[in-house]
């Protein structure tokens with residue numbers, strides 16, 4: 077397999093744990109997924125350590141992850157090795173497929189990835205892709221572009237839902253550690269904060285809405 081995009085979390089699990097617990101600490105993205113994913117068999121593409129998959133209710137989630145360094149077998153989910161561009165399952169297999177912050181990685185072939193996702197999802201199955209939305213405090217700190225426009229998804233028949241959330245750190249030390257890694261000298265002890273505005277977009281195709289008593 078040659079389409080693994082290098083990701084820092086593979087080498088630094090502690091740092092990734094800080095990121096994952098602070099990013100959308102309020103759990104708005106998880107709530108959105110639980111509201112719009114159908115019950116049944118679901119694939120999480122680029123699952124990381126399974127942080128999101130572990131929190132999906134009322135469904136059997138399989139975590140697909142290309143990097144052995146990210147996998148966490150203790151999270152009570154099934155795991156498969158593979159990438160967005162090459163999904164090791166047969167056609168029409170899943171009731172839904174989602175990806176959280178895996179498609180924005182520079183280098184991912186989104187068209188190939190979407191082709192694969194469409195192949196493995198059943199006819200009319202739900203697809204949800206979660207990504208950075210941009211135009212927020214986090215993106216304004218980045219010197220490179222860390223959010224793309226919605227064009228690719230809209231052209232491919234997705235609808236876009238915007239979720240206002242935040243990075244919310246447990247301590248100033250955690251905030252300094254992660255924010256310095258991402259934004260270098262822009263972050264200092266003098267300007268560090270515990271909370272940063274963060275906007276997320278969920279692109280969704282074939283939306284279902286699960287009633288609260290089903291979730």
Ligand SMILES: C[S@@+](CC[C@H](N)C(=O)[O-])C[C@H]1O[C@@H](n2cnc3c(N)ncnc32)[C@H](O)[C@@H]1O
Nearest residue numbers: 079080081083122123124143146159160176178
């Ligand atoms: C930012 S992390 C997100 C992890 C997880 N989805 C979450 O929400 O916590 C991106 C993940 O994508 C994985 N990745 C790298 N190349 C990939 C590819 N070609 N297809 C799918 N995932 C990939 C990385 O190994 C990493 O685990």
